[in-house]
Amino acid sequence: MHDTIFDQLERDGFAVVEEFLRDAECEELVAAGLELTRHLPDAPPTVFSTTEPEQQQLKDKYFMESNDKISYFYEKDALDADGKLQLDPSISLNKVGHALHLLHPIFRCYTYSERVKALCRELRLLEPAVVQSMYIYKNPGIGGEVVPHQDISYLYTEPIPPIGFWIALQDATIQNGCLWIARGSHKSAVHRRMLRSPEDRNKCIYDRPAPVYPESSFTPVPVSKGTCILIHGNVVHRSAPNRSAASRPAYTFHVVERKGNNYSEDNWLQEGENAPFLNIYTTSQMQ
Template identity: 65%
Template sequence: MHDTIRNQIEQDGYAVLEEFLHPAECDDMLQAGLEFTKNIPGKEERIIFTTVDTVKNSQLKDDYFLKSNENISYFFEDAAIGADGELTVDPSLSLNKVGHALHLQHPIFRCYTYCDRVQQVCRELAFKDPAVVQSMYIYKNPGVGGEVTPHQDITYLHTDPVPPIGFWIALEDATIQNGCLWVVPGSHKSGVHRRLIRNPDKSSKDLLIYDRPAPIYPSSSFIPLPVSKGTCILLHGNVVHRSAHNKSDKSRHAYTFHVVERDNNKYSEDNWLQEGEKAPFVNMYKTRQIV
């Protein structure tokens, strides 16, 4: 990891860091991810997360999503919940993700989020006051792991002038078959295409709205990024990326978090996620791995 990381992100919008974590370190997080599935919310509290069907996209209408900024919250796969609210799959396969304060509130994820390797990357990216603002454990389970439609992370976490950086860590091998990331190289140079913001119309039932329709990206622009367990993919906040439905028989668990620069950089007040009392935006270099 040298200055080539910064150069590659500036040129392509992403960088692939192989063997970022050891297999045993990935296994620590995999075990923690499986533990979440043993204590899932009851039928009446199951919130579906999907980027495809906005009619079912209940996180836009439910303050559960907004409150997840400072909690460890559970989001289910659309295909895992029947019309009656009951699970259609085993609980171990039902979750889409868990977020968004794992980096501060869960000992295992806190340990790896604030490890020296992450700090070193932030230094090589020239961050002066980096802060983790959200974290997610993503399951992408076999058969039910849903598609993540093309998007830019800055759509959801807008900062100006310095964009956020995503750390996406493969906890299992990510292949084309089980839903690896696909990116559009160089797309980070094309500006901010769309934003999700807090609805200024306080009388509306929609707490969050998009400021414009979803862009259409040619499929031919994307390239796949299959990676092995322990690899970290760094994502420029403006780079367009997606992942496909997992139609294979193998899961594709990952841990991801986003770092923003706080020095001379504005974090938008209308972003869905805001600093919480139980999950403040703390300096990466000064935060202890263990509390």
């Protein structure tokens, strides 16, 4: 008897759902991601990095106000010393987020699809809601490293942790920066939290230094195009930089249980008038 998706997530901290999207559907999302690079904002570029000691996004108003917008975050290697774009816009972005699921018709269509609703039912969620979404580019040769972390550090809920839906839009390999996951690490505590600062609610701080995880605890999870990896909010995961010639785009969003569950007021991302946490089961794919 095969384990259910719920059983896999509980046991390992992640579950791999193959053929979640068809090739043509992946290609539609990749085309939508590329189209976003053709309409970059005039505002000064904002870098997204998980490797800098003082992450710019922790202090950046642009980041803090991205809950109800389609906001653009660049790779640090895409900018010169003066902060000017030095690469073609089509390969300069790290990610676009955090309200694609609400504001972009194509991403909204896939986020609130019947397949997502069916997965939420398999995960025994009663009132699941999407709180953020991101298109991650992981461009060839420039796609940045994502350091080991738990999603619950940024989207703290209790007692039921958030769940990440991470969908590979092209093959994700060890060479181009697939996910590496510390199997079973979700059974430990919350290791670190990013909180809104008590002194300035428009800034965030970490409550403790970054933990150090042994390399041996991580297992690579290469997957084929169209695969969805479900990620338990407490499981530790990372991805290496993409130094290959192949891109590794992904669409990812985070789901929280609203029934009998507390979403922390100290999380950087908060529900707003223009960014409601909509119940997946009752939300239309169309705006």
